[in-house]
Structure formats: C-alpha cells, structure tokens
Amino acid sequence: MSPREDAVLSTMQDVPLLISRILTHGSTIHGTSQVTTWTSEDEPHRRSFAEIGARAAQLAHALREDLGVTGDERVATLAWNNAEHVEAYFAIPSMGAVLHTLNLRLPPEQLAWIVNHAADRVIIANGSLLPLLAPLLPHLKPVEHVVVTGPGDRSLLAGATVRVHEYEDLIAGKPTSYDWPELDERQAAAMCYTSGTTGDPKGVVYSHRSIYLHSMQVNMAQSMGLTDEDTSLVVVPQFHVNAWGLPHATFMTGVNMLMPDRFLQPAPLAAMIESERPTHAAAVPTIWQGLLAELTANPRDVSSLGQVTIGGSACPPSLMEAFDKLGMRVCHAWGMTETSPLGTIARPPAGVVGTEEEFAYRLTQGRFPAGVEGRLTGPGGERLPWDGESAGELEVRGPWIAGAYYNGPGAEPLRPADKFSEDGWLKTGDVGTISADGYLTLTDRAKDVIKSGGEWISSVELENALMSHPDVAEAAVVAVPDDKWGERPLATVVLKEGSTATFETLRAFLADEGHIAKWQLPERWTVIAAVPKTSVGKFDKKVLRRQYAQGELDVTSLG
Amino acid sequence: MSPREDAVLSTMQDVPLLISRILTHGSTIHGTSQVTTWTSEDEPHRRSFAEIGARAAQLAHALREDLGVTGDERVATLAWNNAEHVEAYFAIPSMGAVLHTLNLRLPPEQLAWIVNHAADRVIIANGSLLPLLAPLLPHLKPVEHVVVTGPGDRSLLAGATVRVHEYEDLIAGKPTSYDWPELDERQAAAMCYTSGTTGDPKGVVYSHRSIYLHSMQVNMAQSMGLTDEDTSLVVVPQFHVNAWGLPHATFMTGVNMLMPDRFLQPAPLAAMIESERPTHAAAVPTIWQGLLAELTANPRDVSSLGQVTIGGSACPPSLMEAFDKLGMRVCHAWGMTETSPLGTIARPPAGVVGTEEEFAYRLTQGRFPAGVEGRLTGPGGERLPWDGESAGELEVRGPWIAGAYYNGPGAEPLRPADKFSEDGWLKTGDVGTISADGYLTLTDRAKDVIKSGGEWISSVELENALMSHPDVAEAAVVAVPDDKWGERPLATVVLKEGSTATFETLRAFLADEGHIAKWQLPERWTVIAAVPKTSVGKFDKKVLRRQYAQGELDVTSLG
Known part of the structure; x- marks a missing residue:
C-alpha cells in the first residue's frame, strides 16, 4: 500500500527478521549455553554457543572465499544432529545462501533426484555417512565440493571427481566474525523436500x-x-523439518541442545538422558516406543525429562500413560514439512490439568497457536463448523505455512490444486474435527477417507474399532466404488488363529462396542492373510484398492 | 530485492502480522478467557474474550457506519483499564484506523496539544473522566464525536458542540462479526505521545x-x-505504552486480564488481588510501594501473585526484598514509550537462581530479548565493550523500536539527531554498563551524566553514595563547566539537623565507603535547604545548574 498524503506512517524501525540476528543473539547474550554432541568416546563433545557463533562465521568465510558460494546458492548437508550441523544451520542462511538438508533415510535414487533438482554445488557431509554418499556422487551432477566433518573413512571418496575438503581444515584460521548482510526477510533461508507416496x-x-x-x-x-x-x-x-525448529528456537533463548549424532538406538538414548539430564526431548513415537522397551529392560534415571514433545504421527495412549508413570510428560504436537512444522500443540485448556478430562485433551492434536489459522473443508468444498463432530479436510494459513512448492532454480513455484486452495491455504491432506474450544482431532488421511453420499467415513476409526476385537490381528478399511453412495467402506481383516468370528459378529461388534454409526458400517468384507505395508511399515491401501478393482479379493456382501 | 533469474524464492505464504489476527485468535481459540473489570459494586464485571471479539466487531461497524471513520483516521481513547478499552484496542487497528491512547495524567494544555497534533476526530471516553474532558473540549479543534462508556455525569457535556454518543447504544444491534481488511503489516496501528521535560x-x-x-x-x-x-x-x-503490550499479548495466549479501572488506590488493589487471585501483575514501583504499605497495615492473602513485573523506573532493593517475603517475585524490566516497551528483562541466567548472585542479577535492568539489539556509545561516539564497567549511552535497534517520531498527518517523520543515530538506532538517553553476559545496568540519564576529560561520571552513583551517609538527608550532583576537564561534578547536599559532617569528611566517605574512584570525587560542594523537584517529584537538576550558572549557590572548592 502506498501511503496517502495524510497517511499516518508507522515510526517503527524497519529491521528484517533474519537468521543472522538469531545467531548473533544466541552467541552473545547466551554465549555460555552449550551444544553437547554424543560420541562413541567416554565424554560427549561440548561446544558453547559463543564458539558455535565464531565457527559459523569461519564456515561462511570458507564457503564464500574458498568454495565461491554466492547469492542464494544452495548448500546441502548430509548429516546427523551435531554441533557442526548447527554451525551449518546458521552460517549458510546468514550469509544469504540456502541451507538444503538432505534426508539420509530416502532411497538413493530419490536423494539423487533431490540434489539435482535443488542444484546443490556443495555438500557438507558427516564422515559416518560417506558409505551412503560415495556411491551416489557419480549421479549428483551439480555437486563440485564435498566438505567432510567428524570421524569416517575418507578413502571411500578416493575415486570421486568432486573436490573433497576437511571441514576443520577449511574453517581453520578464518575470521571468527562475519559482516552478515542485511537481507530481505522473505528471502529463502532453508529448504527441505517432502516425499509423498506418489510423484516426485x-x-x-x-x-x-x-x-x-x-x-x-x-x-x-x-x-x-x-x-x-x-x-x-x-x-x-x-534433516527433518529443521529438527522441528529447535536449533533456531534454542539459540533465541539460550536453551542448551543435546545432540545424539548417529546414536539413535534406545540404549545410547537412555544413557544420554541419564547422564546429561535433559529437561525436554522431541521425537516421533517409534523412537519413544523403543526407548520405553529399553527402560523396561534396563531401568535408568530419566526423571529430568519433564516435557516430551511427540509429533510426526499420533502417540498411542498406552505409550503416553507409560511415560507419564516415568515422570516424562508427553505433549502431542501436529505439523508437517509444509508447516515448519508447528501447526497445533496439545496443551490442555486452563482448569483441565488434574481433572478427568485432561487425558482426552492430551490425546488430541491440540490447538492452533496465534500464528496458525485452521479451517475444515467438507466433501463438497463447504466450510464445516467447529463442533467436534463435523469431519473435513484440515486447511491451514499462516506466515510459516507453505503456499507453494519449489520448482527448481528460476522456475515459478508449483501450486497444485490438491495441495493449495484457490485463496492460498494449504490443504493438509489430513481429515478430522475441531472442537468448539479449538482442539483438532485427526481421524484419517484425505486420500483414505470414504466419501459416502456427501458424508465422510473415517477408515482409521473403523480400523481401530475392528482391531479392538479380540479375534482381529489386523484390519484395513478402504473406499470402493458404489453405484448408490459413490463410495462405501470395504473391511479387510486378518483373523487370529482359531478365531470363530464371522463378518456378522464383527459388524455387530462395530455397532455395539465400537459406537460406529449405522450408516458408516461396512457392507463389504473380506479376510486377508496380512495387510500390505509400505517400506516404512504403514498400511499400503493403494495395494488393497487395486486388488479389489482387479477382482483379486474374495468379498462377501452383508444385507 | 528483486529475485534473480535463478533465485530460490521462498514458498511460504505471505500472511501479514495484523492485530485483527490476534483478536480473531483470542476470541475463538481462547473464547472462554476473561477480562474482569473492577467496579464500585459488589461484583466485578466479567466479559469473555468471545464477547470482547463480538463487541469489537460491533464497535468497528459503529465507527465506520455511524461516525464515518475511514482509512487510517485516528480514534482517541481517554480511559482507564477496562473491558471497553480492550474492545477499542482491537476494533480500531483491526478496521485499519489508528488507536490513539490519551494520557489522562498530562497537564490539560499538553493533552489539547496532542489531540490537535494527532487530528483526533473521535474520542472514546470513560464517563468517570468527563470532568477532565468537558472543559478541554473547546480547545480540541478536530474532535467531532465523543463516545461515552460506563458510569459518569453526562450533563457535564451539555454545552459541548461535539456530538455525544452512548457507547452501548452506538454498538447495540450491530453485526457481531466484521470482515477485517488485509492491511500492510507496516501500517500504523496505535500511537502514544511521550512528553519529555523540554519541547513538545x-x-x-x-x-x-x-x-x-x-x-x-x-x-x-x-x-x-x-x-x-x-x-x-x-x-x-x-494509555501508557499499550499497557506494556499486555492486552495484545494476553489475547495471543488466552491469559485472563484483571483490570482495575479507576480503582488504583492501594486498598482496592489489595482487595482485588485477594479476591481474584491474579498470578501476575505489572506496574511501576510507586504503585507497589503504596501496596506494600497497605499490606503491612491490613494484611491480605496475596500469595497468588507469583510474578510481578516492575518497570518504568528502577525497583528499590528494599521493595524487592519485601515482596519476596510476601511470595510475590519481582522481575525487573526496562523499556520506554519508544521501545513498545520491552527492551530488557531481568531473569537471572541459568544456574544462578537460588545462589548468592541471584539478587544482584535481579537488580539489573536485565538482558535484551532476541528481537532487541543493544550497544553502548561513549562520550566521543565510540562503541564501548560489554565489560560491566565501561559506561555509555544505551542505543537499541529492533522491529518494535521507534526509528522516528510522528510529525502530524502527511508530514515526514521527525528524526532528531539527539534521539536517533545516523544508522537508525534509538538513542535511549539512558547511561549504563552491559556485562559480558549481556546484563544491562543503568546508572544515569545521559543529560545528567558528567562528561569529565572524555570519561563519564554517573551523577546517580555519587548521589546514592552521598545519601547513604547518616548525616545526609538528600543530595543531588550536577555537571558544571570546568576549564581543564570540560565538566566536573558539583555536589549539593541537604544535611540533617545537628549534622557535624564537613565537605572533607563527606568526600572521604565517598572514597572509603562509597567506593568512588578518586578521579570521580567532586571538588565543588554546597549545602542547600532542599533539592528542587519536578511536578512528579523527581530531582529537577535544571534548576540547580541554572542556580550555579547565575552564582546563586555558595560553593566551596576542595583541594
């Protein structure tokens, strides 16, 4: 907006919100706070925020002066959580370049596709990951420099055509301060690729x-x-959504970081909790499942952990209860790569802590913070009320929510219609309800929900109800075409050995014990040997839908 | 910056940071949180955030449709802290207009100057403040409408030429939602005048x-x-720096507000703390001094108050200790109208709480938060180190720090050189030191500091040391011209009855007991009957400097 002649102009300073400001703040005001990195040695490695700040400046000098990184070039990292990765987190965006974190768990061909798409010319890699990187290098066309940190066999790179640098040699002797440029705050700072089940x-x-x-x-x-x-x-x-923003957030307030590097197995995690006494932890549920088993087998003092943030997927109630008993209070959060990721967080509302309602609130995905707006869109595109019952696809808006996808250097961003609404909101692909007091409960993925006669049926709700039957080992529910209703649920069940359950008794169980509304009860049923799974162990419903379409399933229709 | 051809564009949504978003968030996600306003009746008045949101929309409709407020017109408030003032806080900026809070404690002629300078066409006033407003109205040229809230004698406005409206009548029946416009986030939202000792x-x-x-x-x-x-x-x-930002901050997180309206005397404050059990309070030291005296005379249960934010001026150590004993933990903060106001906050660093060092940290002005950068500028314009010893004028930068002053509708903002540095930082006019770990200690006002031979001597330090002498009732130290050093301190002391102290013994006391460096000890001394004071009770050093210049003081020179 250009001001009118009599306009009242704000008299505030125009100071851009830059990562370099977070770095400078953390390394001065909180200069004595520490990044502690776990190692295979007796003692973990400790580095103060002041040292991180000095070394980030040295890294920026090296990238600019020795490797010629200019403008908004992408600099990739292939690294675990450790102090050097934190240095890269701050140095690269602060100098105006773009930090590109590579997900080391992706299939090699996807990793190569991503490096080529982002046009990464430099990769900073942990030595321990060279066995992954070395065979990939011939397929990484734009890469000219590999900078290696920490222990690992350098000989793996012997035949590479790229230039190989030792991180410590590269930054040694460089100035420990850098005149960070004043950038436009809307400039790219970091990037992260998300890999769906389909497409690039x-x-x-x-x-x-x-x-x-x-x-x-x-x-x-x-x-x-x-x-x-x-x-x-x-x-x-x-390498997963900026570690949920924790490296940046901690530098803003001087929170110490404890970094596990490659030691993500339950035993070392339990050991580092006992010896370093962190007060907070953040991880996906599978990590906590493993830790719980370890703590049951080999008890440790984990009482320091007052707050455990769990995201990535829903935390099973049993796990939450088990951690509560250990004094580790779980707080659910929801987000995705496209939401930076903090989208909701499940702190119970005022007055509920200590009451019977508390646990139910903690099992929801939580409330939107002030910077995130949410809305539910129904099967016909209509806006749904916040009544805790109307299920719709969650759409979100906010200054840290994606409005498009990257389309390669110089190309216009991509805004696929199934991902972004016409008015710019992100379509999350998650289906759920929002209560009158703003608590989100996700029930399904939009692609798995059954669209029946203008209403949505949650496949996950039906599956959970089925799997609570004592005779059912596993169950998956998928949408199949129906002449009258558009789509209807098909129940595929894996029965336990010796089961005497019939489809009729299972259906009655859903209605009586599962509290499933009558119109949502499946008519189509089949028994299968096992639910097909994806490479990360999730139900692969695509396979079931295809098997049904090709007539490969023996389906019984009930009344 | 315009993107280069191969530039990496951020793919984030471009969502402006608007007050209407804070309002919408607070009145939905935190709709059951409350604004409680103290009254002279048996029960305080309670209004939920949802109701505040609905009524703010009604007020915006009334201002636009009935009073014709458009664009960025200023709408003034002359009001205590209460629910209606919160409604105005949100309605006026959300609709795109500018909230102008009038300081009801200013002399009437200053108030009139300010209303005319801001070109306020509408004033929303508490009925209880009509005795102040009515006689002013003839001098408020731009004002066309007065909207009156709450109890008060309306007949006082009988002869006024403005249109008078009842707030409740004006908003009654208006729609309870408003299609808040998408504004530029840099647009003016609110304004507040600061009145120095000199100038407009x-x-x-x-x-x-x-x-x-x-x-x-x-x-x-x-x-x-x-x-x-x-x-x-x-x-x-x-009406004082947006109540330190609390109405906006509380709506962002659902913090309940307890508003004292006009009942700012110690007895009702003690009563509302006991009955409403707030967990936090924010006020200047004089309010707490009065409350402490009241609580000593009439003990009340104030144990709910775990955190008390004190700003505006330094909190005397004795007051901090007295509140600690009552379980009310004082946290010092520093700021000014130009800093929104949060400039520093005195939370002790990690590991210090519970140790002997803690109290010393709490007496400082505190540390800068991530959004505020601070630096010290010495007498010759040089940057001073953060060593806890080098004293300089504090300059600050940040996105909520003023970079200029308002100069009336349509005029370019004012950037006086004594208030803003060439590179745009705010010169705070406060002199102090910053420790290596970032804690600010203010020692003097820049206009009162003594510039002696390229070094600064704090007048306040000398005064405090002098006033700790048992024979000294009051003491003020001012700079006087000196041929050799530029300036030197003149000590003006008020002796208690029967004192036998001489200037020599006082000077020795400063060196021995006051730990004042030798080069800072005053040579010039005089006894006065009382230190001249300003209308708000502060030392009026202008008067002393003038008296010295005109030879009205009987000055003794030592050695």
Whole structure:
C-alpha cells in the first residue's frame, strides 16, 4: 500500500527478521549455553554457543572465499544432529545462501533426484555417512565440493571427481566474525523436500521470516516454552523439518541442545538422558516406543525429562500413560514439512490439568497457536463448523505455512490444486474435527477417507474399532466404488488363529462396542492373510484398492 | 530485492502480522478467557474474550457506519483499564484506523496539544473522566464525536458542540462479526505521545507488525511467559505504552486480564488481588510501594501473585526484598514509550537462581530479548565493550523500536539527531554498563551524566553514595563547566539537623565507603535547604545548574 498524503506512517524501525540476528543473539547474550554432541568416546563433545557463533562465521568465510558460494546458492548437508550441523544451520542462511538438508533415510535414487533438482554445488557431509554418499556422487551432477566433518573413512571418496575438503581444515584460521548482510526477510533461508507416496519429491522453501516467527512461537510459554535453564534432547533429525525448529528456537533463548549424532538406538538414548539430564526431548513415537522397551529392560534415571514433545504421527495412549508413570510428560504436537512444522500443540485448556478430562485433551492434536489459522473443508468444498463432530479436510494459513512448492532454480513455484486452495491455504491432506474450544482431532488421511453420499467415513476409526476385537490381528478399511453412495467402506481383516468370528459378529461388534454409526458400517468384507505395508511399515491401501478393482479379493456382501 | 533469474524464492505464504489476527485468535481459540473489570459494586464485571471479539466487531461497524471513520483516521481513547478499552484496542487497528491512547495524567494544555497534533476526530471516553474532558473540549479543534462508556455525569457535556454518543447504544444491534481488511503489516496501528521535560510531546506510532512481534516476545517463556492458566493484573495504564503490550499479548495466549479501572488506590488493589487471585501483575514501583504499605497495615492473602513485573523506573532493593517475603517475585524490566516497551528483562541466567548472585542479577535492568539489539556509545561516539564497567549511552535497534517520531498527518517523520543515530538506532538517553553476559545496568540519564576529560561520571552513583551517609538527608550532583576537564561534578547536599559532617569528611566517605574512584570525587560542594523537584517529584537538576550558572549557590572548592 502506498501511503496517502495524510497517511499516518508507522515510526517503527524497519529491521528484517533474519537468521543472522538469531545467531548473533544466541552467541552473545547466551554465549555460555552449550551444544553437547554424543560420541562413541567416554565424554560427549561440548561446544558453547559463543564458539558455535565464531565457527559459523569461519564456515561462511570458507564457503564464500574458498568454495565461491554466492547469492542464494544452495548448500546441502548430509548429516546427523551435531554441533557442526548447527554451525551449518546458521552460517549458510546468514550469509544469504540456502541451507538444503538432505534426508539420509530416502532411497538413493530419490536423494539423487533431490540434489539435482535443488542444484546443490556443495555438500557438507558427516564422515559416518560417506558409505551412503560415495556411491551416489557419480549421479549428483551439480555437486563440485564435498566438505567432510567428524570421524569416517575418507578413502571411500578416493575415486570421486568432486573436490573433497576437511571441514576443520577449511574453517581453520578464518575470521571468527562475519559482516552478515542485511537481507530481505522473505528471502529463502532453508529448504527441505517432502516425499509423498506418489510423484516426485516436493521442495518446501522456508524464508528467514518464517523461521524467525516459528522460533518465537516455539518459545512461547503456551508452546514448548523453554528457557536457558533447559536442555533439549533433539532426537528429531535436523534433516527433518529443521529438527522441528529447535536449533533456531534454542539459540533465541539460550536453551542448551543435546545432540545424539548417529546414536539413535534406545540404549545410547537412555544413557544420554541419564547422564546429561535433559529437561525436554522431541521425537516421533517409534523412537519413544523403543526407548520405553529399553527402560523396561534396563531401568535408568530419566526423571529430568519433564516435557516430551511427540509429533510426526499420533502417540498411542498406552505409550503416553507409560511415560507419564516415568515422570516424562508427553505433549502431542501436529505439523508437517509444509508447516515448519508447528501447526497445533496439545496443551490442555486452563482448569483441565488434574481433572478427568485432561487425558482426552492430551490425546488430541491440540490447538492452533496465534500464528496458525485452521479451517475444515467438507466433501463438497463447504466450510464445516467447529463442533467436534463435523469431519473435513484440515486447511491451514499462516506466515510459516507453505503456499507453494519449489520448482527448481528460476522456475515459478508449483501450486497444485490438491495441495493449495484457490485463496492460498494449504490443504493438509489430513481429515478430522475441531472442537468448539479449538482442539483438532485427526481421524484419517484425505486420500483414505470414504466419501459416502456427501458424508465422510473415517477408515482409521473403523480400523481401530475392528482391531479392538479380540479375534482381529489386523484390519484395513478402504473406499470402493458404489453405484448408490459413490463410495462405501470395504473391511479387510486378518483373523487370529482359531478365531470363530464371522463378518456378522464383527459388524455387530462395530455397532455395539465400537459406537460406529449405522450408516458408516461396512457392507463389504473380506479376510486377508496380512495387510500390505509400505517400506516404512504403514498400511499400503493403494495395494488393497487395486486388488479389489482387479477382482483379486474374495468379498462377501452383508444385507 | 528483486529475485534473480535463478533465485530460490521462498514458498511460504505471505500472511501479514495484523492485530485483527490476534483478536480473531483470542476470541475463538481462547473464547472462554476473561477480562474482569473492577467496579464500585459488589461484583466485578466479567466479559469473555468471545464477547470482547463480538463487541469489537460491533464497535468497528459503529465507527465506520455511524461516525464515518475511514482509512487510517485516528480514534482517541481517554480511559482507564477496562473491558471497553480492550474492545477499542482491537476494533480500531483491526478496521485499519489508528488507536490513539490519551494520557489522562498530562497537564490539560499538553493533552489539547496532542489531540490537535494527532487530528483526533473521535474520542472514546470513560464517563468517570468527563470532568477532565468537558472543559478541554473547546480547545480540541478536530474532535467531532465523543463516545461515552460506563458510569459518569453526562450533563457535564451539555454545552459541548461535539456530538455525544452512548457507547452501548452506538454498538447495540450491530453485526457481531466484521470482515477485517488485509492491511500492510507496516501500517500504523496505535500511537502514544511521550512528553519529555523540554519541547513538545513526541508521538510514537506502532505498526501492526511491531505490536504483533512484541506480543510474541512478551509471551516467550524467557520473558513474561504467561499461559491461559494465568490471570494478569494490568495496573500499568492502557494509555501508557499499550499497557506494556499486555492486552495484545494476553489475547495471543488466552491469559485472563484483571483490570482495575479507576480503582488504583492501594486498598482496592489489595482487595482485588485477594479476591481474584491474579498470578501476575505489572506496574511501576510507586504503585507497589503504596501496596506494600497497605499490606503491612491490613494484611491480605496475596500469595497468588507469583510474578510481578516492575518497570518504568528502577525497583528499590528494599521493595524487592519485601515482596519476596510476601511470595510475590519481582522481575525487573526496562523499556520506554519508544521501545513498545520491552527492551530488557531481568531473569537471572541459568544456574544462578537460588545462589548468592541471584539478587544482584535481579537488580539489573536485565538482558535484551532476541528481537532487541543493544550497544553502548561513549562520550566521543565510540562503541564501548560489554565489560560491566565501561559506561555509555544505551542505543537499541529492533522491529518494535521507534526509528522516528510522528510529525502530524502527511508530514515526514521527525528524526532528531539527539534521539536517533545516523544508522537508525534509538538513542535511549539512558547511561549504563552491559556485562559480558549481556546484563544491562543503568546508572544515569545521559543529560545528567558528567562528561569529565572524555570519561563519564554517573551523577546517580555519587548521589546514592552521598545519601547513604547518616548525616545526609538528600543530595543531588550536577555537571558544571570546568576549564581543564570540560565538566566536573558539583555536589549539593541537604544535611540533617545537628549534622557535624564537613565537605572533607563527606568526600572521604565517598572514597572509603562509597567506593568512588578518586578521579570521580567532586571538588565543588554546597549545602542547600532542599533539592528542587519536578511536578512528579523527581530531582529537577535544571534548576540547580541554572542556580550555579547565575552564582546563586555558595560553593566551596576542595583541594
């Protein structure tokens, strides 16, 4: 807006929200806070925020002066969570370049596709990951430099045509301060590709502004609310949505970081919790499942962990209860690569803590923070009320929510219609309800929901109800075409040995014990030997839908 | 910056940071949180955030449709802290207009100057303040409408030429929602004039962006860190730097507000703390001094108040200790109208709470939050180190720090050289030191500091040391011209009856007991009957400097 002649202009300073400001703040005001990296040695490695700040400046000098990184070039990292990765997190965006974190768990061909798509010319890699990187290098066309940190067999790179640098040699002797440029806060700062089950991976490009605002949100008392008295065990990988924003957020408030590097197995995690006494931890449920089993087998003192943030997928109630008993209070959060990721966080509302209602609130995905707006869109595109019952696809808007995907250097961003609404909101692909007091409960993925006569039936709800039957080992529910209703649910069940359950008794069980509404009860049933799974162990419903379409399933129709 | 051809564009949504978003968030997600306003009746008045949201929409409709408020017109408030003032706080900026809070404690002629300078066409006034407003009205040229809220004698406005409206009648029947416009976040949202001791009052114009970011900062765990479990007693007036940003910050996280309206005397404050049990309070030291005396005379249960934010001027150590004993933990903060106001906050660093060092940290002005950068500038314009010893004028930069003053509608903002550095930082006019770990200690006002041979001597330090002598009732130290050193300190002392102290013994006391460096000891001494005071009770050093210049003081020179 251009001001009118009599307009009242704000007289505030125009100071952009930059990652370099977070770095400078953390390394001066909180210079004594620490990044502790677990090692295979007796003692973990400790580095102060002041040292991180000095070394980030050295890294920026090396990237610019020795490797010629200019403008908004992408610099990739292939690394675990450790101090050097934190240095890269701050150095690369602060100098104006773009940090591209590579997900080391992706299939090699996807990794190669991503490096080529982002046009990464430099990769900073942990030595321990060279066995993954070395065979990939011939397929990484734009890569000219590999900078290696930490232990690992360098001889693996012997035949590579790229230039190989030792990180410590590269930064040694460089100036420990850098005149960070004043950038536009909307400039790209970091990028992360998300790989769906179909199509090419999609790049999300975070701006300085989005990361800065997200960091402030993470630090709000109503969110994670950590202070410099805290130590956060950052298990969620730095190559996964910026480790949920924790490296940036912690530098903003001096929260100490405990970094597990490659030691993500339950035993070392339990050991580092006992010896380093973090007050907070963040990870996906599978990590906590493993840790719980380890702690049951080999008890440790984990009482320091007052707050455990769980995201990525829903935390099973049994796991939440088990951690509560150990004094580790789980707080659910929901987000995705496209949401930076803090989308909701499940702190119970005022007055509920300590009451019977509390646990139900903690099992929801939580409330939107002030910077995130949410709405539910029904099967016909209509807006649904926040009544805790109307199920729709969740759409979100906010300054740290993606509005498009990266389409390669110089190309216009991609805005596929199934991912972004016409008015710019992100379609999350998650289906659920929102209660009158703003608590989100996700019930299904949009692609798995059954669209029956203009209403939605949650496949997950039906599956959970079925799997609570004592005779059912596994169950998957998928949508199949129906002449009258458009789609109807098909129940595929894996029965336990010796089961005497019939489809009729299972259906009655759903209605009586599962409290499933009558119109949602499946008519089509089949028994299968096992539910097909994806490479990461999720139900692969595509396979079931295809088997049904090709007539490969023996389906019984009930009344 | 215009993107290059191969530039990586951020793919984040471009969502402006607007006050209407804070309002919508608070009145939906935190719709059951409450604004409680103290009254002279048996019960305080309670209004939910949802009701505030609905009524703010009604007020915006009334202002636009009935009073014709358009664009960025200023709408003034002359009001205590109460629910209607909160409604105005949100309605006016959300609709795109500018909230102008009038300081009801200013001399009438200054108030009139300010209303005319801001070109306020509408004033929303509390009925209880009509005795102040009515006689002013003939001098308020631009004012066409007065909207009256709450109890008060309307007949006082009988002869006024403006149109008078009842607030409740005006908003009654209006729609309870409003299609808030998408504004530029840098647009003016609110303004507040600061009145120095010299010159005209100066307007600071806050933007939507600055208020939004400041609110996030206030809510960070490292700052005030409140949640929806909290209730904040907002004693600091809404006409004083947006009540330190609390109405905006509380709507962002659902913190309940307890508003004292006009009942700011110690007895009702003690009563409302006991009955409403706020967990947080914010006010200047004089309010707490009065409350402490009241609690000593009439003990009340004030144990709910776990956190008390004190700003505006330094909190005397004795007051901090007295409140500690009552279980009310004082947290020092520093700021000014130009800093929104959160500039520093005195949370001790990690590991210090519970140790002997803690109290010393709490007496400092505190540390800068991530959004505020600070630097010290010495007498010759040089940057001074953070060593806890080098004293300089504090300069600050940040997205909620003023970079200029308002100069009337349509005019370019004012950037006086004594208030803003060439590179745009705010010169605070405060002199102090910053420790290596970032804690600010203010020692003097820049205009009162003694510039002696390229070094600064704090007048306040000398005064405090002098006043700790048992024979000294009061003491003021001012700079006087000196041929050799430029300036030297003149000590003016008020001796207690029967004192036998000589200037020589006082000077020796300063060196021995006061630990004042030898080169800082005053040579010039005089006894006065009383230190001249300003209308608000502060030492009026202008008068002393003039008396010295005119030879009216009987000055003795030592050695």
